[in-house]
Amino acid sequence: MHVGSRAVSHSAPARAGTAAPLRVGVVGTGFIGETHVAAWAAEGIRAVVHDVDASRAAALAHRHGARMAESLDELFGAVDIVDVCTPTHLHAAVAIAAARAGRHVICEKPMARSLADAEAMLAAARDAGVRLFVAHVVRFFPEYVAARAAVMDGAIGEPGVLRLTRASFRPRQPAGHWFFDHARSGGIILDLMVHDLDYARWVAGDVVAVHCRSASVAQPDTGVDHAVAILTHRSGAISHVSASWGYAPPTFVTAFEIAGSHGLIEQSSTATSPVAPSLLAGAADGGLTAMADTRLAGDPFRLELAEFARAIRDGTDARIDATDGLEALRIALAADESARTGAVVRLPQAAR
């Protein structure tokens, strides 16, 4: 068992009746699939990968020393955990099939493209008796973890006003890519803003009303590039959540401010980067998709996947479960609806 140094002390078997290491299959070998395969590899787990594009899967398997499965069924037969990294609209089909095959499921955020899909995923996991986790990686970024811990410790009193910002350039995917198709990805609100919608709920609790305005910056025909949601939490706290693909490369700024009844937390990635490269050669262009430089404080993807693997192995809770993923999706879909209709969307009381 190699799921991070902290896991070594645990002796529980990977699955009932066996002490074999967890076997992981990653479905979907795009940007996030490759990120997860690399994180699994860093945890000592050689993933099995599958993609409808076999040549892409083969190339990724080659780069990371992973094995390749020709079909989903072959992958399901070879693993304990299915890590779903497909385009958003396909999460549900793969996750439900994996659950029905008796495999535990880790699903990339957003949980699904629709609430019905997300609920079907929950039901499938429940019926099959397998675990289901939604990978909201921001809950594993050290600055976000530290800020929430400070709030929970009472450092600023009761949270009152949150401002969360995620500002970057438009992902450099070709026209026609699923990412830019609202029907498949849900656009910037479901893909990017959902990180901070989940975080706002993690810090300030359930959300009862959502208002959102959005605008298209780069290419009006390919969807929304900038959106701001205003959330009202059940506690009375209010949150301003901004997500943008409107900035010039290589910008990737994440920032937040959490104001409480007797204090304030400020954090900005621009103010806390511990390195300041100004190199003549190899100037950064931001890459295909912007991503925080996570290596300097521990890789959040590794922390995340290792925590899910431990939870599956030990039958314990992780800091986020499928219900949290569903609630984040509910808020994101409400924001998307508000942006479209102009109205405030009120949410039913959450299930718990």
Added chain:
Amino acid sequence: MALDAAGGAPVRIGVLSAEHVHAPTYISLLASMPGAHLVGVWDEDRQRAAAAAEPVATRAFDEVDGLLERVDGVVIASANSRHRRLVEIAAEAGVHVLCEKPLATTIEDARAIVDACARAGVRLMTAFPTRWNPAARALESTLRSGALGTPVFLEGVNTGTMPDSHAAWFVDPALSGGGAVTDHVVHLADLFRWILRSEVVEVYAVANRILQERFAGVETGGLVSMRFASGVSATIDCSWSKPRSYPTWGGLSVQAVGTGGAFGIDAFRQRLAVYGTHETGISWPAWGPNADDGMLAEFLSAVREDREPAVTGVDGLRAVEIVDAAYRSIAAGAPVSLGAGQL
């Protein structure tokens, strides 16, 4: 009599009321500003008038008429809800007016202020110094140059400490008109109107009373979203979210996003970080230019040249309408419309 830079007589200026925290700054700047002759200060509280006049050795007037008959223009720096009465007295005396923001605490009072000055034929300017902040001007010129392409979204933050540390009336709704929404929406609302050359047609706002030790007198937290006739959306965080331990009063920043990229400003970023003793703690004294300087100079020029100031009373009225819409939205829990453009 000394000549000013433009070759005319200095503009004779008085200050009506020193209730507002900005009054000492105005008095100090006017006392040394070329082209200005600070005649004196009146306040209904004689002691406050004397205290305000003393640092620059100007005259403290006991009677408002005594000051008004000696000046060309006045700066009104009373508590918000007292603006109307003082503007009406000044206008009736034929004296031009620079009025502290917000112009009034109700649309009715703001309209009355605009009407009184129009009837009397005096100039009316609203104190929105942000238009003279160099970073704000850089944002405006970047938009004008086209470098930002078509603007699509403005996100503004004007947050600060709770101003009751300056004067108790700031948190008395009868005098202030409200809390953070009243205090901090108007600067950015005016800046946005100015740089976009467009009017707000819809406002959504939320507010609460959690910050500042759950101070209950007025709202301390607020978020406002607005849509302009041009199609641009904008938001303002107007919260009094800085605790008393914060090293400065607060700040004002904007992130503007357009088809050509993004442009950010942090208007009070030019500051030092000073680490003192355990008792004095950390402070961030500003070393950037004081935008009040440019604003006061514009008022003097407008009076001297007998022209409309760059920021008018109508600009002040529009900002009050936006604040009013924000409160209506908070009450309704839904976006509300503004009839843009009519006076």
